[in-house]
Amino acid sequence: MISAAPVIHIVDDDASFRTAVARLLRACGYQVALYESARRFLERPPGDEPGCLLLDVRMPGLNGPELQARLAETGGPLPIVFLTGHGDIRMSVRAIKAGAEDFLSKPVSRKTLIEAIKRALARQEETRERKLRLDSLRALVAALTPRESEVFALIVRGKLNKQIAYELGTSERTIKAHRHAVMQKLKVRSFAQAVSIAERLGMLPETGGGENISQT
Amino acid sequence: MSLDLVTIFVVTVFVTGICGLLLLYSWLLSRNTIALALWAAGYFIASIGTMLVVARDVIPTIWSIEIANALIAFAYGLVWSGARSFNDRRTPVSLILAGALVWLVACQVEAFYASPQARATLMAAVVVGYTVLCAFEFWRARDHGLKSRWPIIVFLLLHAAVYLTRTLQPGLLPLANGAQGLSGGVAALAFEWMFVAVCAAFLFTHLARERIELRYKHASVIDPLTSVANRRAFIEDGARLLRRIGVEQRDAALLSFDLDRFKQINDTLGHHAGDQVLCAFCDVAVSALRPGDLFGRLGGEEFACLLPHITLPDALQVAERIRAQFVATPLDLGAGPHGTTVSIGVAMSTESDHDLARLMVAADRALYRAKAKGGNCVEPRQARFVRHDGAVAGTRRYHPQLAARAGSATKRPHTTVPASDFRLLENVRPLCRKLLANMPPQFSSTANKSLREANRRLDVALENMSQGLCLFDPEGRLVLCNERYIQMYRLPREEVKPGRTIRELLALRQANGTFVGDPDEYSANLRTRIADGRTFSSVVEAADGRVTVIVDQPIKGGGWVATFEDVTERRRIEAQIAHMAHQVIHLNRTAIAGVLSASFAHELNQPLGAILSNAETAEVLLADNPLNVDQLKEILADIRRDNQRAGEIIKQLGALLKKGDEIELQEFDLNDTVRCALHLLDHEAATRGVVLRANQAHAALPVRANMVHLQQVILNLAMNGMDAMACCDRRSRKLTLETALAGDADVEASVSDSGTGIPADMLERVFDAFVTTKPQGTGLGLSIARTIIEIHGGKIWAENRPEGGAVFRFTLPLAKTA
Secondary structure (H helix, E strand, O other): OOOOOOEEEEEOOOHHHHHHHHHHHHHOOOEEEEEOOHHHHHHOOOOOOOEEEEEEOOOOOOOHHHHHHHHHHHOOOOOEEEEEOOOOHHHHHHHHHOOOOEEEEOOOOHHHHHHHHHHHHHHHHHHHHHHHHHHHHHHHHHOOOHHHHHHHHHHOOOOOHHHHHHHHOOOHHHHHHHHHHHHHHOOOOOHHHHHHHHHHOOOOHHHOOHHHOOOO | OOOOHHHHHHHHHHHHHHHHHHHHHHHHHOOOOHHHHHHHHHHHHHHHHHHHHHHHHOOOHHHHHHHHHHHHHHHHHHHHHHHHHHOOOOOOHHHHHHHHHHHHHHHOOHHHHHOHHHHHHHHHHHHHHHHHHHHHHHHHOHHHOOOOHHHHHHHHHHHHHHHHHHHHOOOOOOOEOHHHOEOHHHHHHHHHHHHHHHHHHHHHHHHHHHHHHHHHHHHHHEOOOOOOEOHHHHHHHHHHHHHHHHHHOOOEEEEEEEEEOHHHHHHHHOHHHHHHHHHHHHHHHHHHOOOOOEEEEEEOOEEEEEEEOOOHHHHHHHHHHHHHHHHHOOOOOOOOOOOOEEEEEEEEOEOOEOOHHHHHHHHHHHHHHHHHOOOOOEEEOOOOEEEOOOHHHHHHOOOHHHHHHOOOOOOOOOOOOOHHHEEEHHHOHHHHHHHHHHOOHHHHOHHHHHHHHHHHHHHHHHHOOOOEEEEEOOOOEEEEEOHHHHHHOOOOHHHOOOOOEHHHHHHHHHHOOOOOOOHHHHHHHHHHHHHOOOOEEEEEEOOOOOEEEEEEEEOOOOOEEEEEEEOHHHHHHHHHHHHHHHHHHHHHHHHHHHHOHHHHHHHHHHHHHHHHHHHHHHHHHHOOOOOOHHHHHHHHHHHHHHHHHHHHHHHHHHHHHOOOOOOOOEEEEHHHHHHHHHHHHHHHHHHOOOEEEEEOOOOOOEEEEOHHHHHHHHHHHHHHHHHHOOOOOHHHOEEEEEEEEEOOOEEEEEEEEOOOOOOHHHOOHHHOOOOOOOOOOOOOHHHHHHHHHHHOOOEEEEEEOOOOOEEEEEEEEEOOOO
16 A cells, blocks of 8 residues: 655745755655645645655745644645744744644755655654554454454453353353454454454543444 | 382282292102292292281281281291201201291280381391201201202302391391381392292202202112112223323222122022122122222122222232121021122223223133132232234234123123233233334324224234135235134244235245145136136145135235135034944944844845755765766756855845945836845744735836935835834734836835824924834934935925825935936
8 A cells, every 4th residue: 555755745935945955855766746835735735645745934825834724624644844944933833833743944954854854754654554554453343243343342351251141142152153253353363462452443441432443 | 219119029929929839830840859848838928928018008917017927937937947858857847837936926025016126126037047047957968969059058148147137237227217118128128038039949949850860860870779889880980980090190900799609599598688698798898998999780799899099919908808708797698697708800900001891801801710719719810911923913902802892791701812822911011112102103193093993803803713814915915814824824923924925825835734736836827817806716635634625715906815714623523424324324224134134044044045955966966877967057057046146135134234434326226126125024024914015116217326225215114114013903914115106207115004103293203313103213213214315315204094004205316317
């Protein structure tokens, strides 16, 4: 599912700077997309592919922080690195609090810029991976039959087979067979691993009940 | 000759009555003189008494003798009481009536009544008694200075003598003459009586009038508060006194007094206390003076005293005595000691100078020195001075400035040439005497006096000019020059004489370096111009840096006047003022640069950021094999372009911070300046949440001006506008910069904001220095904007916009590109 090289989206009204940074990033092997204003960016928002947003703070029309707020509303996944000609502490704190990955001042050296981009991409990658892993676990759990799901929910709460059998109104032997199927389908060998999956998917009591599993 | 006695008596009655009317009329004119009324009453009563005497044949004797004579005695009593009243003495009614009563009582004695001789004697005694008393009364007040009193006394005494004679020598003027009744002696008496009555009445009225006049005269020369001579009296009498002293060839001293801290007394204790102090001082001063001394109040708390026939040490002693006594005088002013002291200036007249005005000025100068020493002291005038630069001229013009002004301004101290510039006259005095002795006699005649006076005034004017002045005749020879000219060019005094040619003077100046050039050429050139009737003016900067303005002005009848004015100092001050104005303008620009520093940093970081990225890209690309030369070229071109861009920004900042005294004018499009300003303001506006708009003319707007200064004006106006919107709602903050053609000769630029506007009463004043509507404003921005715009020949003004907010507009003349 992993796509090709990440795309760096550069939004800056200063054409000269935009071109120069784009050139540098291309030379460093990144794909870049250029936008001369925030509005242009919103006209063709990037999809789900990896990448990050290099955003100028002060621009005519919609400025950097305003675009950041707009993207947060729509839940865009791109990490944001701010670039500004002359920034102050107040401005940077506000940006970081609003979820920006970094806040850099022009002129910015290649090392700093690339590091910031890498950090942003790594963070994004990590987020993506975590999400992918959870998605696959969710898929495994979703593959269980309704009866197996019931059994799984009870197992991870530490219930004994006969307790489960009693609760579900069946025999201990039947439960044993279901339990075996669950372990197989979830591709786990030990009971502890099964509990771990349940926990990661938020199925344990403090995060809610087993009823929600199929929905998340 | 036979006289009809009755007729004579009737005439007497009428004359007496008319005299009574005359006196009554006089009294009505001056009611204050009660004596006139008493005299009038006396005359009327005497008239009635005489009438009764005349009617002795037709009325009972009790009327014609007893009552008639009683009335006449009473009339004499009234005249006497009138004389007393004139001297401000009251007379008891009993004494006025005494004569009449004595007569009436005597008439009760049978033997007396029967003897006409006895009756006549008693009446004569009464008449003589009253008349002598009356004469005594007038004699007693002889020092009041009324001249009419003497004839009155004479007449009265004559009258008394006549009656006395009649009493002692009855035969000489027989009372009765046979059966006819009244004798010729009586007729003579009646004549005498008429004569005395008329003369006395006339003299009485005259006396009263004389006294009134004397009082007015007195009031005009006497200070009413202190009863000493007033200013006018002092100056008139003093001048007269001094002339007399001059004739006697003796010396006099003038003391000038001024009470110290007198105003304080007046202000703190009231005017009444001040008056008391003045009176006390006069008492002290008058008591210390000799009989012949003249003392007067010149006005306010200034007094003067002229002491004739006195030497300086004695005069100083008198002054010191007055000073010491005044300090020691106890005064009850209700609030502690009066604390007032007196400062005294003393000046001596000398055999050669007896002019009161000059003397007063000299004493006044001494007085001001005493004042300067802190008061409460006596200062003699310093010895006479003369300017060291010309002993002869100096003696003739002793204190010329003072003499010229002495008439009008005797009170103010004059600061003239510093004392260090003077030398004691004493050294040259013998020389002066000799010169004066050798003068032709007509020189001192009165005919030449006014001419001399005019000459002296001209000298005073010339010597006190701040400019150097020379007068040349048509041949270019010096006629006269003033001292300033000699000093200005440091010329050897003995060489500068009438008759010197302009060329020679220039040569003298060339020798000491105050003239650069060729004397021959310059003088020839100058004389040609003068001959053409042209004024020749030039500004000359000498080798020593002194700048002189020389004006050679032809005069009627040939020749010319040259004036030399040293303007070095003025030039220096002008330059200083201009420099300071530039400093202020520059400070304002620095302040703008400070405010816009964030903007500059932002602008500068864009190209710097681009340059860094491009350079680093190039580094990366250099590792490639084969090299992508085209891209590297592209990168280098971009770097160069961004570098230029950064340079431009730094140049702008530099221009704002640059300190230049000269205004360099260049021709440019006002639109460019506005664009540039917009760029600089961009960041600042964004930071302040202000929407910046521009509305520029499509056509080019060429102006000839200093670009930096114009930008400064626009930035000042824009920043003012942004400040004005600081407290407005964030969404409504709009600043608009507009440019347009105004007519066909001007361009107009405006900066409008959407702020609170300017109070109507401030619209005119906002451009004044230190006038501000902002809490943190210095009030200089707009004042500087106006200065700059006016320097460029434009106008600037402020208006309130109908839709709210203010607009600042300025116009500049359109540059002629053709």
